[in-house]
Amino acid sequence: MTRKINLPPKKERHRLFGSVEPGVKLKPTEKEQMPDLQNTKKDFLFTIDAVGISNVKHPIIIHSDLLPKEQTTIATFKMTSKISYDSKGTNMSRFTEQLEQYRQNGGFVLTLSNLYDFTKELAERLKQKDASIEVTFPWFYERKGPSSELVGLNHAEASISVTYQDGVGFTSSASLTSAITTLCPCSKEISEYSAHNQRGFVTMNVEFTEGYDEKTDWKAALLEAAESNASAMIHPVLKRTDEKVVTETAYENPRFVEDMVRLVAADLYELDFVQAFTVECRNEESIHLHDAIASLSYRKED
Numbered sequence: 001m002t003r004k005i006n007l008p009p010k011k012e013r014h015r016l017f018g019s020v021e022p023g024v025k026l027k028p029t030e031k032e033q034m035p036d037l038q039n040t041k042k043d044f045l046f047t048i049d050a051v052g053i054s055n056v057k058h059p060i061i062i063h064s065d066l067l068p069k070e071q072t073t074i075a076t077f078k079m080t081s082k083i084s085y086d087s088k089g090t091n092m093s094r095f096t097e098q099l100e101q102y103r104q105n106g107g108f109v110l111t112l113s114n115l116y117d118f119t120k121e122l123a124e125r126l127k128q129k130d131a132s133i134e135v136t137f138p139w140f141y142e143r144k145g146p147s148s149e150l151v152g153l154n155h156a157e158a159s160i161s162v163t164y165q166d167g168v169g170f171t172s173s174a175s176l177t178s179a180i181t182t183l184c185p186c187s188k189e190i191s192e193y194s195a196h197n198q199r200g201f202v203t204m205n206v207e208f209t210e211g212y213d214e215k216t217d218w219k220a221a222l223l224e225a226a227e228s229n230a231s232a233m234i235h236p237v238l239k240r241t242d243e244k245v246v247t248e249t250a251y252e253n254p255r256f257v258e259d260m261v262r263l264v265a266a267d268l269y270e271l272d273f274v275q276a277f278t279v280e281c282r283n284e285e286s287i288h289l290h291d292a293i294a295s296l297s298y299r300k301e302d
């Protein structure tokens with residue numbers, strides 16, 4: 001039998017569990033009368049390269065060359081600036097204060113030009129000479145089965161970073177991690193039948209050329225670089241007719257991790273808006289407990 005409970009009012013319940021009445025409060029409650037430790041000026045020995053906030057979850061609006069052309073997704077923000085040796089601390093509330101202003105002003109639309117505005121404005125708001133922002137988010141795109149053409153949503157992990165420096169200007173870079181299928185060339189070569197294959201992850205970091213105007217969607221271009229060089233692409237919906245195509249395509253296009261980073265590098269080399277890049281491939285090996293990895297970097301001549 002369940003026990004009948006004589007429930008006291010909520011305030012009494014809180015007291016029962018340890019809440020006490022407020023104590024005597026002597027410190028100021030007016031902002032103007034509160035000490036402002038952060039803005040203390042003294043010799044604090046070292047200049048700090050980056051101080052700010054990270055792991056801020058916030059909705060953003062993104063545009064894409066692939067369907068859906070516009071989407072709202074949840075991003076993770078990191079926002080920082082330098083502070084000089086003679087400043088005690090930054091004004092942390094101003095980072096999220098600015099983010100909220102962008103949200104209220106039609107939403108945070110993730111374009112390079114918006115990020116340029118945001119970082120410059122942030123530096124001014126913080127009364128610092130620089131500011132940096134890094135926005136990481138899952139980007140969704142439609143993917144059709146190769147035979148049935150049935151559509152589903154895939155996603156890749158995307159990230160974009162901008163730094164503003166007073167008197168210098170902006171630097172910007174982006175990265176994308178795309179999942180792919182790789183089929184082992186060695187396994188195919190030596191085995192009477194079949195070949196082991198696995199899910200691989202290609203991560204591309206690119207530095208944009210000066211003047212890149214986002215007419216080319218960097219996300220779609222990087223995704224194409226990873227997927228078009230893989231043994232096969234990853235699909236959300238596959239019927240039997242599709243599965244046959246994907247399996248045979250993988251067998252016809254065997255790839256080591258080394259092959260992947262070199263082939264993707266060749267595509268990034270051909271992209272006009274990319275000044276420098278790194279490519280990494282990590283295969284979650286299906287015949288091992290460990291992963292196979294490879295990476296390379298390249299900077300184009302100006």
Ligand SMILES: Nc1nc2c(ncn2[C@@H]2O[C@H](COP(=O)(O)OP(=O)(O)OP(=O)(O)O)[C@@H](O)[C@H]2O)c(=O)[nH]1
Binds near residue numbers: 089094
């Ligand atoms: N600088 C600094 N602030 C911190 C840190 N951790 C938390 N904070 C918080 O940052 C908040 C204060 O933000 P500020 O922007 O300096 O607040 P404020 O001085 O009232 O705001 P302004 O009027 O814009 O100058 C407080 O809630 C602090 O507790 C830290 O490690 N460093």
